[in-house]
Amino acid sequence: MPRAALYAATGVVAIAGAVALVANLVQGDGDAGRRGPAGAAGAAVSPSAPVSGTATRPASPRASASAPASATPSPSASVSAEAPATRPGTAAPSRRAPASGPALTVSTTPYFWDSPCDHAFLVDRSPQNVLPPPPQQDSVGWATAYGAVSANRQTVVLTVQGTGEETVVLKDLHVRVVDSGPALDWNQYVMGNGCGGGVDTASFDVSLDLGTPLAMPVAGQRDFPYSVTESDPEVFHVKAHTSGHDVSWYLELEWSSGDREGTLRVDDHGRPFRTSASKDASYYAYPLGSHAWEFVEGT
Template sequence: MERSHGTAEAENFARLMRELKERAGLSYGVLARRLHTSTSTLHRYCNGEALPVEFAVVDRFARACGASAGEAVELHRAWLLADARRRAGAGAEATAGAEPVPVPTVVVAPAPESAGRGPWYRRRAVVLGAAGVTAAALAVTVAAVAAGGWGAAQAGSAPPAASASATPSSSVSGPSAPSPSGLVPVPPSASGAAPESGSAPAPGSPPVSGPASSAPAPVPVKAAVRAHVWAAGCDHAYLVERGPGAVPAPPVEADAPAWAAAQRAVHAGTQIVEVTVHGTGAGTGAVVLEDLEVRVAARRTPPAWNVYQMSQGCGGGLTPAAFSVNLDAPRPLVRPVAGNGTGGPVPAPAFPMKVSAAEPVVLRVEATTTGCDCDWSLDLRWTGPSGSGTLRIDDGGGRPLRTSAATGRPVYGYATEQGRWGR
């Protein structure tokens, strides 16, 4: 939970929540039980005093209140705007001398009504994850999304924004400088941008016309990345080299990137990465996401550090549809796994899938390891009207994501009443 600071965006989000609650005729107590949260926390959400740190809570609230697809879209858009404003405010309040964290830009696109738009699960978040990990319900994604990337630092560095880098094919290229969203297009290969050896024009001849000399086409997709997503908003663990007396109390999920960077922490056993992908409106037609590939750049012996659990258990009872990723496999793959939501079974998502400026897709990747300290990233292949390419999903600035096994390591939980870590 994070304070909303009374922004106009947060007030609008709270108003929408109140309207849905009043129309449904449900008490705060009943709704709180369905959302797996406390009555006081839900009351603060509806009064604009606090904002959920992840959309799963908002999605469960909308469905518990019987929201229509259009109302779910409006609520999703309002939450994204309020969340972006909250993050911008948090960045402005950072201490002097701290490395700045890019603030995400929110792009709002009109969301059409649900009629004729395919099955409901297609408009939810697509969740990529490890089987057996309890997490929140799937999020509705037919709304505007944050175009800027934010995320967590690898151990030993300040908390940069996680990023998605585009590697277009020879038919598509983009600007050489990073965009504000963290999407870094890479120039096309020489096979599509330069003449073959021996075919250069003679001195004094007119310049060659055609695709090689034309202006680069804009990349039609963008992504926002969160690398410190906790299961059900509270369940996660980190490996830290320091002893329990030198480690501060666990943060809330929204403050996890800064906390982990300060402790030089590494994700222990499991890492959840949330990637929101949407079209930019460049060109015509939708963009098709073809496949997601895992790249393991390095495997090391897991460090002999302590495990610090962020929560003693938060009791989430929903399992999302997932693609499980086992980093210990020689060639890790994403594998579809069906889930279970409040309305019953949720079919496993599958590629290919379409995205546009009005209909983004949220990919939730849950990577696990029991045997290595792994550096890894994801390549998301896409095809659009103007060509095809690849989005590289990493931890920002070209740095890989990092997840380490924690089997057999000392495990500590935080005793709030005593104000210290204990085993």
């Protein structure tokens, strides 16, 4: 055989061998990409890995190297992989709370009353320097402006709601006292006058005068645990009272959801609730049609 023909034949064999080697390497990468855990189709590719336009193209070695090393992908990884950030409109929105996010939310109303006569504030000012009583929805701003403290009793409303479809079990509600001292010697201002009292049928009673206050169900309401979801919230009335102390306090809500659990602090927007007994039974009222606070002698 001529030497030129021999060289040409040798070159064909070499090229064929190189093609076979490349094919084996690509097939090996595909096998490695299929060694993920069974049923983890949504999490086998990292959310940061490029998404192929064809179903047969294997993941690149770099993409595989950036994927988490965990043998069992977390639920949050599956959710994020199913909804790539590059195409947010193509996947149905998930209502499942991520493992790193809150499982529940609590909306707090620090001052609640069924009727204006049910609540009073202690204010360290004379009646000439105190504005008329506010409507209930403006009570936070009014109390903050004067440094007012709830007098004798305070009803706090908690609206608890899950952040997803998963059930969140509310295991217990604890009362934590930050500080307790003598009752404040301030003037008492009642938010209404001459009105009847309401009946609270869904509340927890808290005696702040006890060494270890407890949230006790009253009026036939059942005790904890409760459960909530995003579409099924719960509303709790916590009625605290004291007859001889100035008490700063907050609540802790103990919860669990699946393999997650925690304790959520509930307070007055970052500050403890504060309730103090009044110095006596006398108070100032603002009758309908009046233009000034009127003193009412205690009996």
